[in-house]
Amino acid sequence: MRTLVILFATFLFAAAAAAQSDLTNAIPEHNPRTSAADVAAGRETFHSHCSPCHGYNGEGGIGANLAAGYFYHGSTDDDLYRNITQGIPGTEMPGLFYNGDRVWQIVAFIRSLHQPDVKPPGDAARGAAVYKSSGCAGCHRVNGAGGSLGPDLSDVGGFRSAAYLKESVLTPDASVPRKYWIASFDDASGQHVRGFVQNEDTYTIQIVDLKMQLHSYDKSSLKNFRIEKKSAMPSYSGRLTDEQVQDLVAYLWTLRPSETLSSEKLR
Amino acid sequence: MNRLLALILAAAMALPAQVTFDRLLNAASDPGNWITYSGSYRGWRYSELNQIDKSNVNGLQLEWVHQMPTTLMVEATPLVVDGVMYVSEPPSNVVAMDARTGSVYWRYRRALPTPINTCCGDVNRGVAVLGDRVYVGTVDAHLVALDAKTGSVVWDVPVADRMRGYSMTGAPLIVKDMVITGVAGGEYGIRGFLDAYDAKTGKLRWRFWTIPGPGEANHETWKGDSWKTGGGSTWVTGSYDAAQNLIIWGTGNPSPDWNGDSRPGNNLYSDSAIALDADTGKLKWHFQFIPHDLHDWDAVQVPVLVDDTWHGQPKKLVYWAHRGGFFYVLDRETGKFLFGTPFAKQTWAKGLDDSGHPDLLPNTEPTPEGTYLWPGVQGATNWYSPSYNPGTKLFYLSYWENRSVYRKGEQEYTPGNRYIGSVPDIDLKDDPGHGGIRALNPRTGERVWDYPLQTKPWAGVLSTAGGVLFGGSDEGYIFALDAATGHELWRKNLGGIIRANPITYTINGRQMVSIAAGSSIFTFALPGAAR
Numbered sequence: 001m002r003t004l005v006i007l008f009a010t011f012l013f014a015a016a017a018a019a020q021s022d023l024t025n026a027i028p029e030h031n032p033r034t035s036a037a038d039v040a041a042g043r044e045t046f047h048s049h050c051s052p053c054h055g056y057n058g059e060g061g062i063g064a065n066l067a068a069g070y071f072y073h074g075s076t077d078d079d080l081y082r083n084i085t086q087g088i089p090g091t092e093m094p095g096l097f098y099n100g101d102r103v104w105q106i107v108a109f110i111r112s113l114h115q116p117d118v119k120p121p122g123d124a125a126r127g128a129a130v131y132k133s134s135g136c137a138g139c140h141r142v143n144g145a146g147g148s149l150g151p152d153l154s155d156v157g158g159f160r161s162a163a164y165l166k167e168s169v170l171t172p173d174a175s176v177p178r179k180y181w182i183a184s185f186d187d188a189s190g191q192h193v194r195g196f197v198q199n200e201d202t203y204t205i206q207i208v209d210l211k212m213q214l215h216s217y218d219k220s221s222l223k224n225f226r227i228e229k230k231s232a233m234p235s236y237s238g239r240l241t242d243e244q245v246q247d248l249v250a251y252l253w254t255l256r257p258s259e260t261l262s263s264e265k266l267r
Numbered sequence: 268m269n270r271l272l273a274l275i276l277a278a279a280m281a282l283p284a285q286v287t288f289d290r291l292l293n294a295a296s297d298p299g300n301w302i303t304y305s306g307s308y309r310g311w312r313y314s315e316l317n318q319i320d321k322s323n324v325n326g327l328q329l330e331w332v333h334q335m336p337t338t339l340m341v342e343a344t345p346l347v348v349d350g351v352m353y354v355s356e357p358p359s360n361v362v363a364m365d366a367r368t369g370s371v372y373w374r375y376r377r378a379l380p381t382p383i384n385t386c387c388g389d390v391n392r393g394v395a396v397l398g399d400r401v402y403v404g405t406v407d408a409h410l411v412a413l414d415a416k417t418g419s420v421v422w423d424v425p426v427a428d429r430m431r432g433y434s435m436t437g438a439p440l441i442v443k444d445m446v447i448t449g450v451a452g453g454e455y456g457i458r459g460f461l462d463a464y465d466a467k468t469g470k471l472r473w474r475f476w477t478i479p480g481p482g483e484a485n486h487e488t489w490k491g492d493s494w495k496t497g498g499g500s501t502w503v504t505g506s507y508d509a510a511q512n513l514i515i516w517g518t519g520n521p522s523p524d525w526n527g528d529s530r531p532g533n534n535l536y537s538d539s540a541i542a543l544d545a546d547t548g549k550l551k552w553h554f555q556f557i558p559h560d561l562h563d564w565d566a567v568q569v570p571v572l573v574d575d576t577w578h579g580q581p582k583k584l585v586y587w588a589h590r591g592g593f594f595y596v597l598d599r600e601t602g603k604f605l606f607g608t609p610f611a612k613q614t615w616a617k618g619l620d621d622s623g624h625p626d627l628l629p630n631t632e633p634t635p636e637g638t639y640l641w642p643g644v645q646g647a648t649n650w651y652s653p654s655y656n657p658g659t660k661l662f663y664l665s666y667w668e669n670r671s672v673y674r675k676g677e678q679e680y681t682p683g684n685r686y687i688g689s690v691p692d693i694d695l696k697d698d699p700g701h702g703g704i705r706a707l708n709p710r711t712g713e714r715v716w717d718y719p720l721q722t723k724p725w726a727g728v729l730s731t732a733g734g735v736l737f738g739g740s741d742e743g744y745i746f747a748l749d750a751a752t753g754h755e756l757w758r759k760n761l762g763g764i765i766r767a768n769p770i771t772y773t774i775n776g777r778q779m780v781s782i783a784a785g786s787s788i789f790t791f792a793l794p795g796a797a798r
Binding site for chain 2: 047048049056061062087090091092095098200201202203
């Protein structure tokens with residue numbers, strides 16, 4: 001009887017160890033489900049389970065942007081699998097109780113959101129020269145060199161498509177991130193101020209003006225307050241030839257992230 | 268001998284007095300303590316304290332801060348019993364502190380299994396205290412009794428199966444010698460219930476299923492097996508009407524949230540106020556705010572119980588500002604609808620009929636393409652507490668004016684997974700809306716005053732006999748308003764999102780105000796008062 005108990009206990013221990021092993025070691029390193037049908041199935045599950053936080057196309061919302069190709073909590077296939085099945089402790093990301101293929105299909109869909117786009121036409125070296133001669137560096141920064149009024153472009157090719165880059169050069173007003181909206185108002189001394197809204201709450205507003213000076217105001221002290229959802233960047237349509245635009249886009253497209261990620265890149 | 272007696276007496280005085288049911292019944296007249304979630308069984312989140320008043324509230328100063336070792340959202344209401352503060356730390360931990368200094372006596376850390384299944388963050392909204400025990404519900408759906416002096420576990424009972432999507436995030440309510448607790452999981456196709464446990468032993472006394480099973484009244488409001496996964500969670504603490512011995516509690520959305528095809532019918536008792544006999548758990552009455560809800564507008568608000576005249580007759584009333592955007596007055600003896608009117612922008616109902624049911628506008632159901640509606644998915648208000656002040660006779664609440672795009676999708680139920688049937692756009696990036704604090708005349712629904720905020724608040728409100736209303740915002744400000752006019756009297760940036768309810772109490776005769784912001788509890792008092 002005692003032997004039976006010991007045997008049974010050993011069996012239980014082994015079973016528990018096996019179950020543990022299933023949870024921790026049995027995740028394949030690479031996604032075994034990557035067909036087009038898997039991506040489509042993953043899209044379905046994503047839309048019903050993940051989109052409320054991560055956006056319909058993974059563009060982010062309450063949850064992180066999953067389309068940028070960067071992941072804070074591990075970017076290998078098995079990292080993604082683990083984070084989906086188990087959730088991410090310390091965040092609002094819950095675990096999904098599915099496992100196996102259905103999760104791998106979600107991973108496949110997430111991967112499909114960020115496809116390295118095809119190298120655009122144009123000559124990147126010539127584009128770099130256009131960048132320099134057109135004054136882009138007056139406002140933009142690449143790898144630490146340049147101005148800071150506009151977005152840092154050090155890795156812009158990693159998360160913006162060539163089409164987006166071209167649109168930004170020719171029609172800057174088409175898509176203006178909120179942090180580049182321009183607030184204009186008269187301050188308490190009557191001085192007219194224009195600047196980017198860095199932050200705003202019920203009572204105060206923080207801006208960086210177009211001379212790159214930081215200001216924080218009590219809203220109650222401001223007059224003629226307006227927000228312009230337009231870009232401070234001029235359009236280069238007509239200022240650059242089609243070929244120059246193509247070369248410039250080719251250059252910007254080559255700007256890729258280094259291994260160190262900044263929060264800026266993940267927005 | 269006298270010396271020995273003196274020693275014994277001194278020791279006895281050093282021990283915190285026990286929280287008895289009698290103390291809980293009379294909590295409103297013991298404003299030096301905050302011994303139950305809403306301050307009293309009436310759900311008023313109101314205090315008779317008046318040391319801090321309209322004239323001096325702008326002198327409030329920080330007394331102490333308790334930082335929690337967590338990055339999770341803190342939604343807890345602390346309790347204060349005879350100088351000891353008990354508060355939950357997310358996900359399911361509890362800490363006891365000296366409420367004078369914030370110094371920690373003990374901390375209970377719950378070891379949690381993985382995965383945990385909460386829809387909207389591993390949070391906890393507070394604990395309950397009875398005798399020398401502290402009770403907490405956990406995100407893995409257990410109810411735990413802790414020794415109030417040491418934090419050691421007295422008992423730990425499983426309430427529901429986390430692998431089927433159940434969790435517990437709300438503060439329990441003590442009634443008599445029972446711990447009343449609800450469950451969360453309305454986005455996971457649970458079958459909701461409200462439970463009563465023996466406070467001494469943890470033994471289940473009764474269970475009321477919010478989704479009736481075969482043979483039970485109103486089961487026919489569900490089709491086929493849809494009742495098995497019908498939702499009707501109970502994740503926000505209810506109130507207790509001692510005179511009628513009724514527990515009054517709100518229930519959550521039917522599941523799946525945004526696609527009702529599998530559940531034709533009224534789907535009782537989802538989105539309802541339910542009144543249960545405290546001894547038996549039997550339903551005395553119910554009022555369903557939204558039959559066959561398709562928008563996730565849970566009735567998970569704290570019921571506010573007021574005795575007043577109604578059309579010249581003394582009446583036991585319930586005031587209820589519901590997530591769908593209407594303010595209701597119910598008869599507390601029958602559950603009958605007496606009055607209702609919108610308190611925020613809504614575009615889904617023409618109004619309410621004589622029975623209190625909504626007269627729906629056309630084209631308001633979720634569609635595959637999306638339907639724009641006010642209020643948004645998070646409602647015109649939500650779980651955060653309202654307040655009723657008997658001095659002003661006003662009802663105060665945090666409100667939202669925003670919209671969402673409601674989409675309808677297809678979804679099969681699988682245990683433990685989200686069962687929502689949709690992909691709503693909860694918060695529109697180009698049109699996020701705003702919120703604020705509003706005072707309503709509960710007799711007419713008139714909006715007496717409005718304190719608008721740039722953002723949408725997730726914090727409850729507290730009003731006092733000092734004529735002050737305390738609230739907080741996602742922007743990180745705690746503020747004090749004139750309860751009569753809404754005029755701002757004081758505010759302070761606490762540097763962290765406030766998604767919790769404020770409380771007030773006294774330490775050595777000195778009035779304190781505490782609220783969670785970011786991952787910390789902040790406590791304020793006037794300088795110079797007795798220490």
